[in-house]
Amino acid sequence: MIRLQRFGRKNDPSFRVVLTDRRNSPKSRNFTEILGDYNVKGGKITLKKERILHWIKMGAKTSPTMHNFLVSEKIISGKKINVLPRKSPIKTATAEAVGEVAAAAPAAPRLDRRPQRRGRGRGRGRGKRSGFRSSRGAGN
DSSP: OEEEEEESSTTOOEEEEEEOOTTSOTTSSOOSEEEEEEETTTTEEEEOHHHHHHHHHTTOOBOHHHHHHHHHTTSSOSOOOOOSOOSSOOOOHHHHHHHHHHHHSOOOOOSSSOOOOOOOSSOSOOSTTSSOOOSSSOOO
């Protein structure tokens, strides 16, 4: 797998483009080959194009972020991948229909469960400030 590996000092991020087994941790130093680097503050990326293409032909996959770098540098062709999580799920026609059916039918109360017991409201501990009076008479 071709992916980024962070290195550098605290608050000074720099990344190495490495070829590694996908089971290795990104922070482990077990990588097969260094294929480039990326300086975040300078915005400069250097890649070994021939070696990256060689490893892709050999079957190496790329991480989504690395795929986007390779597309923007025109090393590979294709569309960029959205690597950011979606804020809300995409609604489809079937999901809306299921939601409407669920909203139309009122939820029946479950009778097989006992009602919850109410606690004292001040905690369950028996410490000095937990709300329990001392039974020994000292230290109120």
